Amino acid sequence: xxxxxxxxxxxFVALLRAVNVGGKxxxxxxxxxxxxxxxxxxGVTTYINSGNVIFKTKEVDQRKIERNIERMxxxxxxxxxxxxxxxxxxxxxxxxxxPASWKGDPRYKYNVIFLRHSIDSEEILNRLSPNxxxxxxxxxxxxxxxxxxxxxxxRTDMLKVSGQKxxxxxxxxxxxxxxxxxxxxxxxxxx
Numbered sequence: 001x002x003x004x005x006x007x008x009x010x011x012f013v014a015l016l017r018a019v020n021v022g023g024k025x026x027x028x029x030x031x032x033x034x035x036x037x038x039x040x041x042x043g044v045t046t047y048i049n050s051g052n053v054i055f056k057t058k059e060v061d062q063r064k065i066e067r068n069i070e071r072m073x074x075x076x077x078x079x080x081x082x083x084x085x086x087x088x089x090x091x092x093x094x095x096x097x098x099p100a101s102w103k104g105d106p107r108y109k110y111n112v113i114f115l116r117h118s119i120d121s122e123e124i125l126n127r128l129s130p131n132x133x134x135x136x137x138x139x140x141x142x143x144x145x146x147x148x149x150x151x152x153x154x155r156t157d158m159l160k161v162s163g164q165k166x167x168x169x170x171x172x173x174x175x176x177x178x179x180x181x182x183x184x185x186x187x188x189x190x191x
Contacts, residue, residue, distance in 0.1 A: 009056045011043070011189045013091060013181050014069050015084040015114050016051030017171045027051070027077055035076045039068055043188050047181060051081075052173070054184050062087070063117065084114045084171050088189055090142060091182045097140050102147065102175060109153060110175035113144040113161075119169045127166065129157050144170075 014036075029046040032053060036044045041055035059065055062085045073079045086094075094112070102110050115124065122139045130137040135148035135156045148156045161167055173181070 009042070009058055010060060011054065011056055011088045011185045012062070012065065012085050013185055014051075014053045014055070014065075015086070015171045015173065016053070016069075016073070017081045017083070017168075027079070031076075035072050036069075039072050043191070045184065045188065047184055048177065050177075051171075052177065052181055054181065054188055056188065082116060082168060082171075084116055086114070086142065088182075088185045091178075091185055094140055094143055095179060095182045098175075099136075099138065099145065099147075102145075104175065107149055107151070108147055109150055111146045111172050112175070112178045113146055114171050114173065115142055115144065116169040119166055124166070127164075128161065131155065131157050 029049055032051075033044045033046055036053055036055055041057050043054075043056040045054050046052060047054065057065065065085045066083045069083045069085070070081065073081050073083070104110070120142055124144065125137065125139055128137065128144075130146075134152040135146065135158055137158060138145045146158050148158070153159065161170070
């Protein structure tokens with residue numbers, strides 16, 4: 001009798017847009033964890049109070065996972081929020097590709113701008129107008145890497161993205177959060 005193998009369980013992170021930001025879209029992380037478990041995800045953990053949820057699933061279609069999470073957010077929290085989902089391999093590749101200059105210098109701000117699949121292309125750089133004298137923006141698969149000296153932040157063009165249509169298709173995490181998410185994903189994968 002031939003054994004059938006079970007589909008592998010993959011570790012993902014869901015990056016929720018605009019959760020618990022500026023006193024809006026307040027969701028408790030224990031409630032969010034329970035909602036993720038209710039729709040079938042396992043090993044669910046949240047990181048900080050800003051919509052970072054790590055989980056395991058046998059589902060491999062990331063668009064399907066995003067749609068399921070978005071439906072749950074709408075039903076359980078009346079939140080019409082877009083979600084970006086990345087698997088462990090994608091997060092590991094992204095973190096490994098961070099610029100060597102991103103050493104955590106406190107004089108700089110380092111952000112990873114996660115792109116939804118609808119705008120994930122190097123062409124996105126043509127739609128933006130970063131000021132190369134005071135900020136650096138680099139495309140990686142699934143993300144833009146943005147850095148600027150804190151003293152120059154008010155003058156950066158990338159801060160103006162929030163007023164553009166593409167803002168609804170991105171979610172931002174700082175360098176430390178991005179690295180911590182990968183660390184947590186790795187731990188969950190090995191558990």
